[in-house]
Amino acid sequence: MSSDWRDVCIGALICATLVGAVRCGMERRKMLPLPPGPRAIPFIGNVRGIDINAPWLAYTEWGKRYGDIVYSHLLGQQIIVINSEKVAIELLEKRSHNYSNRPTLPTSALFGLDFNTVLIEYGARWRRQRRVFHQAFRAEAALSYRPMQQRKAQQLIRDMLDTPEEFIKHVHTYSSSLIMSALYDYETERDDALVELIWKSLKLAVQELRPEVAALFTAFPIFLRLPAWFPGMSIKRKATQSREWVREWMNDPFQLALKRTAEGTAQLSMVSNALRRIDGKNSSGEMTIIKESAATAFGAASETTSGVLQVFILAMVLFPEIQVKAHTLIDAVVGASRLPTFEDRSSLQYIDAILRETLRWHPILPLSTPHASVDSDVYEGFYIPKGAAIVPNVWAMSQNEHKYPNPSQFSPERFLNADGSLNDDTVNIAYGFGRRICVGRHLADASLWIAISCLLTTFAFSKRTGANGDAVDFEVEWSSGVAIHPLPFPCSITPRLRKVDI
Template sequence: MIGLTQVSLVYVAAIAFALAIVSRLTKKGRGLPLPPGPTPLPIVGNVRGINVDAPWLTYKDWGDLYGDLVYSRLLNQEIVVINSEKVAKDLLEKRSNNYSDRPNIVTNELFGVGFNSILMRYGPRWRLHRRLFHQALRPEASLSFRPMQLRKTRQLLLNLLEEPTSFAEHIQTHSSSIIMSAVYDYESAPRGDPLIATVEKAVKVVVEEVRPEVTAVFGAFPFLLKLPSWFPGMSVQKRATLTRKWVKEWLERPFQHVQRSMAEGTASPSMVSESLRKIKGKDETIVDAIKQSAASAFGAASETTASSLLNFVLAMVLYPDVQARAQASIDAVVGTERLPDFDDRSSLPYIDAIVRETLRWHPVLPLAIPHATVDSDVYQGYHIPKGAIIIPNVWAMSHNEAKYPDPAEFKPERFFDANGELNDDTVSMAFGFGRRVLHSRCVGRHVADASLWSAIVSLLATFNFAKAVDSEGNCIDFEPQWSSGVAVHLHPFPCAITPRVQGLTAEKLRKSAP
């Protein structure tokens, strides 16, 4: 067995090496150079020197060396990294017909997420999903979710008041409960909802496994996916088996909840119920698309909103002056007898600046979602190959020192112009580029923006955030750490969350709600 395995690996390596040589010779005959980039190693490509936990940092360093457009290769997969917001708009928006595809990620089917609208290849099926998203989550429709978002925010405040040390879990529950309500009209439990817990487990694994640097190995050697789980290095099979079970529940259980509610005549408006009501007859293709796009919406929104709110909490702990200024602005407009609502938003520009800075400071999707070229292209004299993975390095864009001086610092003031008004920079790169997001950027951005704003302004109005202290009263210092993956999460950190008003009780908090 060992001998056969060694022979097989040598055979695969020889084929890969031959493909690399042919590919290189083909490029030389095109007459135009590829974008500059680090010199790849034979066969494996540019694996040396990449920070596997934070590849966006490596890509930014490459950008400093080679420019805004960087070419690299991982095994037989060509990758072009975009480190500039201008270049991203030039290619992904102005030439969106050529850059709206997604890479063929072979592990999608392995983990049961081939249905996911976010990862789906460009085509008629994706356009149907997009239409369903747009009908349900367009700006006008998103206004109807605001009372629900405020209600969910009040529950978050109550959870934090009663159990502040579990703030990360409360924030995750809050984020998930909002999108579950908007998409399925599902009223989740205030804490520990079993359905949400199952879906979150599936989303977490998928986010960790769909990174280009991980999937490239299986794309180059698809036979690896057929190896059994006991084979050395193939524990991914065990994770995939369990994840497929969770994903099935993610797809089916909330959808069935809507179907039961509609049959009983108790369904309130939601993305799924409204979409199902518009179907003429029983078109299973559209029913499946509704089920799949709804699950995709939950996976995307719950993940990003929760991570952004945790980044906000960290910023308030590390930048108490920002917190104090924000709270002063809220007190001046709202007072201390009630909680803010959306009618107050236009009078609280500093809170909007905090929302923008939260998105910029530590983007949840530092490399966005990879695009792929439909055909070859030429940009600024460089050849961009057909089928190349295009990675917008949002981290590099949001930490561009020319646009954002001292980018590592949390400075909401950077979003005000000389007249003290909010400028036009809405940190749109955090929501993606191109035809995938149309003119309104991320489908659901309006829902996400309202969720972030309502949570941030309410948290600031109600609580103080500070470093935790030990038994001797000394502040506990810590170094923030983030996970790796397509979407990054802030790891647990010590934090003291205390009410701004002494003697605050759950009953008083309920009475302060508008």
Template sequence: MLWIVDTRYALLLPLSLIVVGLISRLLKKNGPAPPLPPGPPRLPFFGNALAMDPKNPWKTYAAWGAKYGDLFYVRFFNQDVVVINSEKIAKELLEKRSSNYSDRPFIATRVAFGWNYSFAFTPYGKEWRLARRFFHQSFREEASLNFRPMQLRKAHQLLKSLIETPQNHVAHFGAFAASVGMSASYDYDVGPRDEPFLGIIEKVVYGLRFMTPETTLILSAFPFLLRLPAWLPGAGMRRAATRSVQYITELVETPLRYVEKNMAAGTAGQSLTSDLLRRKADKKYDDAEFDQALRQASWTAFLAATDTTSSALLFFILAMVLHPHVQERARREIDAVVGKDRLPDFDDQPSLPYIEAIAREVARWKPIVPLGVAHATTNSDVYEGYYIPKGATVVANTWAMSRNETLYPDASSFIPERFLDSNGRLLDPESPSYIFGFGRRICPGRYAAEASVWAVVASTLAVLEFSKAKDAQGKDIDFMPTSSVGLTRHPDPFPCCITPRAGVDSEKLARLVGSTMA
């Protein structure tokens, strides 16, 4: 009898363990959720909005990150915001978990300001995928090589403008960037003095300041600001939105009509838009979807090339003015590899590692998009024990990543040598890749953008010198560099002097350009 009782207890033991396991799972499932990432204290309603530095939000995020960690949580009004200050964490979330982190947050200004023509801000889905597919076909790494002859030609035109009227260098760099973008997108040649067209581009680019996460979150909390009558005092936002839509629509439709006209006449050159219009006859896509994706792909390609490239090149000039020794080393490398009887071309790129290091250091030193373009979560997630809510805005602080003292000692200084080994060879071939974003939302035009910057850096350093401007007494004019505020960052005008290298004039430049194009 005792043996029978013990056997019954023995049979009950596994069943008891199963019941206890189920109860434990149930309690765990219904137990407290993981905590949000740490972050600064928040005020009722405003959250952390009033604690932000509106001119340098990336610096505020970096300061909070130093206190709360490389992944932290803030709240702006009713919106959850998760900030990432680490390249490692950004890759783990935005790349390895890209299916959950490829959306965009609701951007209150996107449609109101006409930026729905840019697929960079389009929510993740069918519309975005089609536009990006169209874009990728022309700007993937292999295809972007087709633009290089044009990019070199435009860089040489830039040299001529800088020698003739160096005081207008800001406009010349803007014209170069716009010309490259319009040529690639529409086979439209923007002349260096096409002032009306360039003026509209400048106004559109200026409107990017309304696309920052901080601005859009404020407008999401106070949507009535975009519905005020335009005549009402204080309705500046509404008036700005009306003008922005007008300018963007003109920039989208005018070059498209130009390509359509040339195609009808049989004179259209190769461009992203003409290639897509030829494919429209295949009827693989709904006409309305195709037309929208075509406009988004073409205009995004043009705008991205124009805004970011011109800013990067102006920061390059700033770096050269402040660091003349960098120019000297670069010219020695160019003279040794290329000589003085022609200009550098892309075949020389592997043999000019210091030129490449300068281009990379410009990108790291002054990130053009210091906070990237915000991502959003499709579903809630848990990372390292922290809860990330569904629909949260996720900001990758590129500026903080560029200031990682472990990777970049003396990170605030401009030191191209940090990308070279002791033998002068390039280190990581893709560093710093984070400046172009992460995951499925990484900039698809990065290869063409890098080529444009390299072409100008190599060409200008071969024939020009950059120095501080001098006052009436011949003394250097010192200045403190400052930058404008917006989604993209631009250097404010600074005094500088651009002169040809000894022995280089318009005639010599014409010979150099001719030898390169031969």
């Protein structure tokens, strides 16, 4: 935590009254206990032993000590941490009518992201945006994007062949160009200025919109009135920049799609199809809904797709034996003269298993996105307060030793039956829960599968070698924020001896 934020937190403690404690106490039912949890520091809440860069680790330890459902609070915000897939399904899916809301996050508006479908409260606006997504990316509609996905995967391979040492940049480009095409029929260029602007805005938001920051502003909204020069308020300067970037992110690609649609030259995309459906009418702000939905989709899809592919490459470097199996299968099914296509997917189920294990091994959204309880509820004798933040600890679910023995090991075989076919575990926990599940998961799944299969067809991934020819070990480090990914790591990416015409 920076010294500025320490100053603000100290100020918060000085200004704090007993309101938070009273609110928590009033919520306690005389007859029903809250879920168990760690002892809190008065006025502050549960902060002992929590690494703010990786709070899911502490939550997982709480789960081992207190159970699958844990109570905590931070600056008056009541938090229910769900550490098991079973409880997540029982509450967030089977009782989705009560758990489809989101906590109020004043920092979303501060950064100009209060339009974001992922973050807004459950209601009419959310349903209208969700409808736009569903029409574009439901399972049947997602099939229409496959030619574009195949083409983007081929470009990824060409980029990797040219400069393999820039692999992180190439997977960023792949994820960005793919979603920009699907959303706006926009063909990105190398070092595309518009894409760079959106990535800068996303990076800033992921770094700054942390739960503890939101909790501080929720508990003490007066801080939002402090000037940007006040100690600890550098976040307001960053927010001003964010709002400017977000306006461009929302408007510029949308206007290009609007122009092409009006001219009749637009190809398949979410925006152009949605504009055709309203036929130029802007009744009740339909264009605004389309614009907001598209801007949301870029942020959600590009960050996650890029992050998953970085995790995949890291796994291949650390577990090279997986590649040997994959290479053998691909060579037998595809041959040596072409890249895989979606028609090969049913014969390459081991690649699907690799994808599922990538999502499980190190989820890039380890805490998913918090839900909120609409009304108070009772689960297995425990009282869940109205308005509590419900945090699905996907990390704990993915590292469940009973379901996934030796969870730190990368083992695609977890997802295969004895005959080599895929089992029923699709790792849906990686995509969220209930009515808030990622509506673009079908597009994301196909984008990841075609990229991974083509990368494994074309390349071998390994650790770098030292002067003596031995592999050089390295310590993996991870980014922090809402979505995480491995920080740049050394590796060797070499083309396999194939005659593929790309």
